Amino acid sequence: xxxxxxxxxxxxxxxxxxxxxxxxxxxxxxxxxxxxxxxxxxxxxxxxxxxxxxxxxxxxxxxxxxxxxxxxxxxxxxxxxxxxxxxxxxxxxxxxxxxxxxxxxxxxxxxxxxxxxxxxxxxxxxxxxxxxxxxxxxxxxxxxxxxxxxxxxxxxxxxxxxxxxxxxxxxxxxxxxxxxxxxxxxxxxxxxxxxxxxxxxxxxxxxxxxxxxxxxxxxxxxxxxxxxxxxxxxxxxxxxxxxxxxxxxxxxxxxxxxxxxxxxxxxxxxxxxxxxxxxxxxxxxxxxxxxxxxxxxxxxxxxxxxxxxxxxxxxxxxxxxxxxxxxxxxxxxxxxxxxxxxxxxxxxxxxxxxxxxxxxxxxxxxxxxxxxxxxxxxxxxxxxxxxxxxxxxxxxxxxxxxxxxxxxxxxxxxxxxxxxxxxxxxxxxxxxxxxxxxxxxxxxxxxxxxxxxxxx
Numbered sequence: 001x002x003x004x005x006x007x008x009x010x011x012x013x014x015x016x017x018x019x020x021x022x023x024x025x026x027x028x029x030x031x032x033x034x035x036x037x038x039x040x041x042x043x044x045x046x047x048x049x050x051x052x053x054x055x056x057x058x059x060x061x062x063x064x065x066x067x068x069x070x071x072x073x074x075x076x077x078x079x080x081x082x083x084x085x086x087x088x089x090x091x092x093x094x095x096x097x098x099x100x101x102x103x104x105x106x107x108x109x110x111x112x113x114x115x116x117x118x119x120x121x122x123x124x125x126x127x128x129x130x131x132x133x134x135x136x137x138x139x140x141x142x143x144x145x146x147x148x149x150x151x152x153x154x155x156x157x158x159x160x161x162x163x164x165x166x167x168x169x170x171x172x173x174x175x176x177x178x179x180x181x182x183x184x185x186x187x188x189x190x191x192x193x194x195x196x197x198x199x200x201x202x203x204x205x206x207x208x209x210x211x212x213x214x215x216x217x218x219x220x221x222x223x224x225x226x227x228x229x230x231x232x233x234x235x236x237x238x239x240x241x242x243x244x245x246x247x248x249x250x251x252x253x254x255x256x257x258x259x260x261x262x263x264x265x266x267x268x269x270x271x272x273x274x275x276x277x278x279x280x281x282x283x284x285x286x287x288x289x290x291x292x293x294x295x296x297x298x299x300x301x302x303x304x305x306x307x308x309x310x311x312x313x314x315x316x317x318x319x320x321x322x323x324x325x326x327x328x329x330x331x332x333x334x335x336x337x338x339x340x341x342x343x344x345x346x347x348x349x350x351x352x353x354x355x356x357x358x359x360x361x362x363x364x365x366x367x368x369x370x371x372x373x374x375x376x377x378x379x380x381x382x383x384x385x386x387x388x389x390x391x392x393x394x395x396x397x398x399x400x401x402x403x404x405x406x407x408x409x410x411x412x413x414x415x416x417x418x419x420x421x422x423x424x425x426x427x428x429x430x431x432x433x434x435x436x437x438x439x440x441x442x443x444x445x446x447x448x449x450x451x452x453x454x455x456x
Contacts, residue, residue: 288405
């Protein structure tokens with residue numbers, strides 16, 4: 001397989017790094033409203049080596065470039081598994097708070113000192129939290145979110161130590177919980193004016209804040225994921241690509257819903273799974289093909305139902321003599337009449353649907369007619385994957401392993417079964433097959449993954 005030029009390699013690295021950028025640690029802590037000086041409560045961001053192996057990211061397929069004199073048209077394929085994961089968690093968080101499915105169950109466990117620890121089988125809903133929730137903690141987080149806008153790090157540290165001292169006085173039964181909140185509210189008023197809110201209003205606002213606190217973490221991450229694909233957000237990326245090619249740049253992004261619709265993305269996902277030595281090689285290849293559904297193709301029926309070559313649009317035009325095409329000299333637009341004789345009218349489009357032994361006609365739109373009769377390679381025909389290299393589970397590189405798994409076939413149905421001609425791309429590439437190779441490595445050594453995807 002031919003290697004990519006250096007400019008194209010840099011382009012693919014730019015696209016992968018851009019679409020997989022993540023939010024910073026400080027911003028994550030601000031979203032969760034966690035104190036900056038308490039490292040135990042800070043959100044954990046995955047290290048870079050774990051993020052590279054994670055499948056919850058944006059996969060970028062190899063781009064197709066078309067150069068003109070003053071512009072570069074870049075078409076690349078995207079599988080946004082990170083957006084799918086975040087949208088599922090966002091919908092699940094809304095469902096847990098607003099419309100929980102499970103009944104609430106309480107579990108009581110006892111620590112070594114005999115203190116009861118109460119846990120529940122699911123998070124509280126909005127109504128349940130107003131009765132059973134830990135309002136003190138939410139009240140503290142809400143106050144800290146208000147003062148984060150105006151207080152600096154030293155002032156936040158003083159407020160945290162002040163609040164910890166009040167909590168110790170409550171544990172020693174010197175102060176009540178209400179007195180602690182009132183004293184802390186007076187201290188907060190020095191940094192953030194809270195005259196418009198009294199104690200009861202501030203308490204109700206903190207309880208209402210619980211609903212947003214659970215949902216908005218995934219909401220902001222999902223919003224960032226969607227902003228990556230907007231023109232305003234991609235302006236910096238376009239500026240870098242312009243410097244790379246010294247031309248104007250135009251992006252065509254094709255968003256995919258399944259990984260097997262592009263061979264490059266499919267081989268990337270398989271190689272990521274094989275980097276983990278705990279995953280068995282044959283099991284990874286088998287599970288990667290499990291959810292792929294292929295149409296049933298029977299050789300005998302395809303040969304018997306071979307279409308008539310004379311009915312094709314190109315052959316119908318070729319078989320006519322030019323002088324016979326323009327018989328009606330009185331027509332204002334003879335070319336329009338000619339095309340209407342070959343193409344049916346948009347109002348009377350019908351297709352034949354074969355069900356067992358009967359044929360039924362069904363009306364379709366112009367778009368559906370063009371998709372079914374004038375476009376090829378719309379359905380998946382087959383898929384094949386190979387893995388070869390240092391893929392043993394033992395911590396040794398003494399042996400190379402080769403495994404292969406396939407589903408369906410890679411043959412072109414038109415040329416193999418119907419007896420119709422099929423074109424070749426660049427003289428050696430089949431028009432119905434995508435092929436890609438990815439080289440990777442693990443602790444034992446290097447390995448490669450090859451993937452073929454054919455269409456019908």
